[in-house]
Amino acid sequence: MQVKTEQAIVARWEGRREPLLSIICLAYNHAGFIRQTLDGFLAQETDFPVEIIVHDDASTDQTAAIIREYEQRYPSIIKPIYQRENQYRLGVPFSTRLFAQARGRYIAYCEGDDYWIDPRKLQIQVDFLEAHPDYVMTYHDAFMFNSKGVIQSPHLTGRYRADATALELMQGRHVTTLTTCFRNLIHELPPELIGVEVLDICWWSLLGAHGKGRFIKEIRPAAYRIHEGGIFSMRSSKQRIRMSMHAYYCLARYYHRIGNQAVHDHFMGLVFSHSLALMPVSGKVRAMLAVGRNISLNVLGRLNRLPARN
Known part of the structure; x- marks a missing residue:
């Protein structure tokens, strides 16, 4: 994956600096993965400005040090947040709070152990949302893999490989979170949803009040990593x-x-x-x-x- 310098990335934006899209990345003990994740962000070919908000949740490995390295190389693009105390253990819904801090009209979400493959992903998704105000989000396919190789491809099957009505989104329609790009409309959670661990279900449901979802099959699948540190994927079936x-x-x-x-x-x-x-x-x-x-x-x-x- 070819990653350009900050100067080369910014040159595509023709002097514009206010981000149209904010990438939100949550990281915790992802030292073995976070470079590939950040490289996937920086390889995106967009004609609009992008900011990358990377939230390190008090990692105990070298994750924060790696993020600082990228921050120094891309100071006008990467906007890091370093926690001293783990917010997940405190029950703080920090991912949703980051949406309120994001300056972009659109949000793309990917955690620090997953990564994108298609460099045109964001451009395709934003172009669609800009042209279709009745849609509130877009998503595409992914594949699941672990240290031994691919274990599920495609990740979305059957009726999920299609658009979603507003009602289907409100009903918690399944989409693959790391593939989404959606309008920045959720800045806080209703009190009933504070403490929910599987927050992406809540996001899609709340977004359904504002429009439909678009499945874009032309975008190459993203990579959803299964590993021992995964918050949801490595839980037992009963826990999930x-x-x-x-x-x-x-x-x-x-x-x-x-x-x-x-x-x-x-x-x-x-x-x-x-x-x-x-x-x-x-x-x-x-x-x-x-x-x-x-x-x-x-x-x-x-x-x-x-x-x-x-």
């Missing part, structure tokens, strides 16, 4: 289910408060299905019997309230 279920429950509470009963019911259905997935077989049978009994009683109650026919 619990984390997602918590996000769905919190979203249900949010939509209940704002009066969107349909989306509330959708998320409560996901909470129920995820709860079933955590139960042993005997528990699932009892739960389904209880649901069937409640539905039967509800139907009988409605029938009893119907007026009698002569």
